[in-house]
Each structure stands twice: as C-alpha cells, then as structure tokens.
Amino acid sequence: MNTFFSADYVLPSTGKAIKDGIVEISEDGIIRGIYTPDNPMVSGKAIAKHHGIITPGFVNAHCHLELSHMKGVIPKHTGLIPFLQQVMSLRTTDELQITNAMKAADKQLYDNGIVAVGDHANTSVSAAVKAASKIYYHTFVEVLGFEPELASQKLTAAIGIANEFGNESPSITAHAPYSVSKELFKLLNEESFQRKKPLSIHNQESEAENQLFRYKTGQFLDFYKALGKDITDFKAQARNSLQTFMPYLSLDTPVLLVHNTYTSSKDIFFIERQGRNVTWCFCPNANLYIEGILPKLKNFIHYRHDITLGTDSLASNDRLCILSELKTVHQHFPDLSLTETIKWATINGARFLGIADKYGSLETGKSPGLNLLTHTQGLALTPDTEVVRLV
Template sequence: MKSFKADYVFPVSADPIKNGIVTVDDHGKVISVTEENSPPPNVKVETLSGVIVPGFINTHCHTELSHLKDKIEPGTGLISFIKEIMALRASDPEAIEAASLAADQEMYDNGIVAVGDISNTPGTAGMKADSALYYHTFVEILGFVPERAEEVFNAALATAEQFKPQPVSVTAHAPYTVSKELFKLIKKYSDNNDNLLSIHNQECEDENKFYRYKLGGFIDLYKHLNINIDFFKPQARNSLQSVIPLLTNKQKILMVHNTCTNLKDIYFIKRFDRKINWCFCPNANLYIEKRLPKVELFVNQDLNITLGTDSLASNTKLCILSEMRTLQQHFPSLSLEMLLQWGTINGAEFLGVDSTKGTIEAGKTPGLNLLTGLDGFKLTDDTKVKRLV
C-alpha cells in the first residue's frame, strides 16, 4: 500500500479535506481517505505540496486525428476547418497509429483515466485495446443524403464490430451531416440496444442559420462536396431544436461544443424527455471559432456538464487541466470544486464508469492527480498536474 498526504484532498464526492491522506493498494484501489490525525497504520505516508484530485475524464476526443497536430491554421472558422480535415486526414496508416499512440500517452501523463473517443475508422482499435486508459468509442455516422441512410448506418455498425469487446456505440456526427432518415435509424437502434450517444452541436452560427433559413456557409460547403441539398427544407428553428425530437429517450446523449447554444434552445430541450449532457471543449472552440459557449447560462440552469479536449487538429494539447484553466480565465466565477466536478465525476457518470472512477472513495480505482501551483483554490498559469497513480 501507498499513502499520499497533501495540503488538500478533493474527493469530489465530499468536501475538501485539509492535510488529507489517501491510501491506495498496488492496483490503485483506494483503501481509505482520512484526515491527518488518523493516518493508516503501518503505512509510510509520502507528504506532498499541492492538492490531490481524482483522475480526469475526457468525454470528447478524436485520437485518430492526432497526426494533424499543427497542420490546420487556427481561427479560420468551422467550415474552413472541416474542409481542411477532409483534405488532410488521409495519411499513412503507420503515421496515424504512431500519432494516436503518442496521444494516448500524452493523456495518461496529463492525468486522464477515461476517454470518450470519436472514430470514423477502426484504426485506433489496437491502441485502445492495449491502453492503460478506459475508452468508449463513438463510431461517428455521416450521411446527409437521405437515399444513403441505410448504407452508411450499416457501414458504421460494421466498423463498431471491429472495436468490440471494447465499449463502443454508433452515433450521429452533427445535425448538418445527418439526414432525418439517418437520425431515425440511429434512434431505432438506440431504442433497442445499449448505445450511448455523442453529437457535435452548434459549433458556429452558420449551423443555426442553415437550419433556420437554409442560408450561410454550409451552402458553400455542400457545393464544395458536390452534395445536392434540394431535398432539405429550412426548419425555422435552430439545429438543436430541429433534431431533439429525432433522438432517443432511452440513452444518455452528450451534446458537444455548444458554442452557439442559447437559452431558448435549453428551454426547448427541457420540454422533452431526453437524457442530455453537455460537453465543453473551450480550447478547441477558441482554436476554431475564436469564441466560447455561454458557460454561465448552463451553470445557471444547473445542467450536467462535462469536459473534453477535442483533437490535436484543433488543440495544442490533450489536457483536461488546460481546459479547466481556460474556463476559469474567461469565467472567473467558476470555482475549482465545480470545474473538478465537470472534469471527473460528471464525465464518469456519462460514460458509465462512476462505480470505479470520478471520485476518491474507498473501493474505487479513480487514479490520483496532484495539482501544484494554485493560488489558494484558483488555477493559475503555473498550475501543473502530476499523475500519482
């Protein structure tokens, strides 16, 4: 057994413990969480300066795009970013595999213990099978042409088979890339199978403009892709409001990015029986669109929030601490306790691993991180994360 004592222990499931002591066995299983006046018997205690927190949960990543790091110019907007991804993503399979392995190691070193990872191909299946991290793979379906709905859905199911027995599900990419017919196939499948969902949502104003009026940059994107969209009729409402009725009420759903989600969207969702969770990837939002979601809006509505890194195509690092720091810099009212909840237990609950991860409690194997360089309970530019277990 090993015991770690720090200035504070943040179990997340309970109040912070000053001079707390966490004891784990050789497998990282928490034996006890105690105060300094009740140390575990017959175990040497390692004293550390900083704050001990649970391992981080990254609910949105694209490890298969890791080879695109530094390849796409930041700040050009989502539609330009999509075009660049499509032009550059094809590469030597060995290069893609090497980059995904390096991304996996980077997340491990940055204290991440579980990942919700988007995949379009089975190329990362081997990496995930051998990883020390827990992965849930979301096989992403893209198909805006109604006639191809069944074809692309079946192809996604075939890809998902190649990740098994690892946790895997099939999911829609985004409202602007999935036809109503394809959404219905995903709903039918999700109604009858264990199929967690993760959907890119409202990353730019053009997405809402396209759904409301059939105007904006997505018209040019479809022309660029030689996709005839004569069949699509404007919905007179935002994209999120248009697709919510098409989603299952049997599965948890993660809405990712939410850069342009507004209060009307949230009120609309509350009228429906849907298990919606919300993921923020602030560094990617700044990288692509140079803007952030209306975070306080989500906090005030007491919504379930998680954190993600997105991919190295849209981020300089895969680090949940970095995402937390960015949020606190732009929204100073966010407390460390709240940010930790978003970056640990909320993500664990969404991924269904909260029985073992997300909080520091006896019997769990959450991973332990040491945060140093804080100003009281505020993250700073000097705050670093070190993985203890």
C-alpha cells in the same frame, strides 16, 4: 502494501474538500480509505506529503484520437467550415504515420492524468492502440449521411466498423446535425436503444449551423455544393439546429452534446423543458482554436444537466490535457469554483460513460487514478498549475 498520499487539499469531486487530507491506495490502485489528518487510522503511517490538490484522474469526454497526425497542420481561427474542409482533405495519409501519432497522443493523455476518454472514430484504425492502452476508451463510431436515401447503407457501414473494435462495444452516433439526415437520426436512435449505449453529437459549433436550419442560408450551402451534395429537399426549419434534431431522438436516449458554442438560452430551456437525458460537453481550447469564441457557460450551469469537459483533437488543440481546459475555463470565468468544475473534469464524464463505479471520484473501493495539481493557491488553480500523475 498500501501507500498514503497527502496534499494541502484532497478534492474527491463527490464530497467536500478535505484540508491536509490523506488517501490510502492499495498496490493495484484501489482506494482503501480517505482520511482527515487527525484520523487514528493514519497515526504512525508513512505518508507521502505534497503541496497542491489531490484529485481523481481526469475524464476526457470528447476526443478524436485518429486525427492526432494533424497536430499543428491546420491554422488557428479559420472558422468551422474551412476547418472541416481541411480535416476532410488531410485525414487520409500513411497508416503508420497515423498509428504512431495516435500512440504518442495516447501517451500524452495518460501523462496528463487522464484515465478515461470518450473518443470519436470514423474508421477502426484506432482499435489496436486503444486495446493496448492503459486508458479506458469508449469509442463513438461516427456516422455522416445527409442524404435520406442512404440512411440504412450508412448505418450498416458503421456497424461494420464497430465490429472491428473487438471486445469493446462502441456506440454508433451521429456526427452533427448538418451532416446527418432525419431518417439516419431515427435509425441511430434505435441502434442506441438496442446497444444500450449513449450518443455523442457535435452541436452548434458555428453560427452557420443555426443559419442553415433556421433560414437555409449561409456558408453550409457552399460547403454542400463543393462536396457535390444536392440538398434541394432540405427545408428551412425556422428554429435552431438543436431544436430540430433532438425530437428525432427518444426522450430517454443518453446524449452528449459537444461544443455548444452557439447554443442559445432558448435552446437550453428547450432541453430542460422536455426533460431530456442530456449531458453538455465543452472543449474550450478547441473552440478558441477554430472559432475564437467560447460558449456562454453561465447559461448552462443553473440547470440540472451535467457538464463535462473534452479536448477535441490535436487537429484543433495544442494539447490533450483536461487541466489545460480547466485553466481556460477559470481564466475566462474567474468566479467559477474549482470545487464545481472538478466535477466537469471527472465524475460527470464518468457517469455519462457508465464507468462511475470505478472512475471519476475518490471513494473507497474505486480505482479512479490519483492526480496532484501543483502550484495551486488554496483551492484555486494558477497559471503555473501542472498535473502530476500519482497513481
């Protein structure tokens, strides 16, 4: 038996908002119709009416499930490099503790209306949790290797980890420009082509990253020294990190660039001019947690490339909640419209992950999940808005 849900507005993400709209859902979660209130197809039907906005289930484009046991452990506003140092020292602990934390995080994601996640992993420890989850996960096995001579070895190890995810076919991706050599970037580009899978790369999360690539100065030199890494052969590039590493990748390689906190207008134009297959991902609450600063979002929205939202991990966020990310975006950029940013939270992430045939928008034949945003004001969020999962 099908169920009919209605709210003050239905916001499909790929079409116009429908005032007092109605969504028909089958027992197995497939959308059978979307209607205006005067449509004869809903005449005489029992309709579950709600106050608020009905949206598709959220897509969290960037997360680190395996860091969930670090919730509340690392202080806020440390800056990126001290944060990285603490993650590296704290990530190895009792596996049962890690697993239990991941299970709780997976439930939190689900309860917060998230239906799909792009998740970074350095090990296979999350495989069993993901296999048992109600959420769709695309795993990005993350590779680190700044030493050119270790590039092949690092890729081989990552392939071994990817094979432990069973039937899932993960991507194998670079961690960040400051942790991956040119040689390894090129190998990862080839691997992406062979697997027909996208890449997801942390980008310009700190100004120190740009300083390293432009001038070979800054905090990263001390970071490498503390790790015992010899970067004598690394040369200053006289340009930001983004403009340095992207030419190592093919123009049509699908890449999610994550964080972009210190990405300049020139960097954005560099991507646009080259016509690259790039999607931008912002994790505003994590940016505030670590660096205390947000990307200049308005520099990105006038170009053709899609924008997505992520939560990052519980090591750098209080909640795994895309609604919380939306609320932060609208708090700091109040002139943005929810009819636009809802795409960042749904269909754009689904398109990047290659699952838009099922997720990301309210369209007949799809099963994207159904969220109700409560305590809204027209088509706008308020500080009291919460998400209720309807389907």
